[in-house]
Amino acid sequence: MRRLLLLLCLLFLALSANAQKRDSLLVVNARWTIDSLDGMVLKRMHFTHKECIGSNQFIAILEIPSESPRRLAFSYEPRRTPTSEHARKHKACAAVNGSFFDMSLHNPICYLRINGEEIGENTPQKSDSIHRKYYQYGLIRLQNGRPEFIVPDSARMWEQSLKGEDVMTAGPMLLLDGRRVPQRTDKTFVSDRHNRTAIGVRSDGTMLLVVVDGRTKESEGLSLPDFSCLLRFLGCCDALNLDGGGSTTMFVEGLTYNGVVNHPSDNGRYDFKGERGVSNCIIVY
DSSP states (O other): OHHHHHHHHHHHHHHHHHHHHHHHHHHHHSOOEEEEETTEEEEEEEEEEEEETTEEEEEEEEEEOTTOSOOEEEEEEEEEEEHHHHHHHTTOSEEEEOSOBOTTTOOBSSOEEETTEEEEOOOBOTTOSSBBOGGGSEEEEEETTEEEEEOOOSBTTGGGGSOOSOEEEEOOEEEETTEEOOOOSSOHHHHSOBOEEEEEEETTSOEEEEEEOOSSSSOOOBOHHHHHHHHHHTTEEEEEEOOOGGGOOEEETTSTBTTBOSOOOTTSSSSSOOOOEEEEEEEEO
16 A cells, blocks of 8 residues: 555656646747837737646736846835836836735735835734734845845744835745745645736846736636746746735736736736736836
């Protein structure tokens, strides 16, 4: 019986490895729609026939090479505002939705510091004023407009001791130093397919903003383990999960519908019109 179980385990691992290799080749060799922009490259692909990680997927990637003059910043609005409007108000050429927020109160529920001003705090676990929530175990600190990825301490307000003008907490971390970060198996937030947004970097310094649509038959979304696989396929060595679901939006000035280049799902349709108002964004200037 033990030998049988060992053989089954080895078979499962072999099949999983083959599936990941197949998906990796599919992503790398796909015929992406490519727009070369000023200091950026936008790539988009609609995978159909359930061919990408076992499902239909629409993926958009904004690449910012290390030599590009483009830099990142954070934006915040006191009332939830669509990502495209964040970008226009802050004179950004591109943007994705940022970290998590309270839909009713409009405020960030993860630590957020912009230009040295503390705007958002980590909300505590229920009946726990010390430890942080699962989606608060990663952060980026911007240094001259480029992200540094940090895994924080478990103390809820650890970020207050962190130096830097611009800090955004989110999570979980998906990749760190080229390796996938193990994810919890007891949370549907992790295991179910959803729209996803992430920020990542390659070893050569290229910054990536990545969105995957979800919650429609045209694009079903990804679990967090599958999302981390995708980001590794794309060459990231570090990557942080941002807010997803109906918040997932990518804006690029002058393209497609009102600058929205993916299919936000808050209207329940696979079109460009389903933007959700969000509290904060990562913008490109």
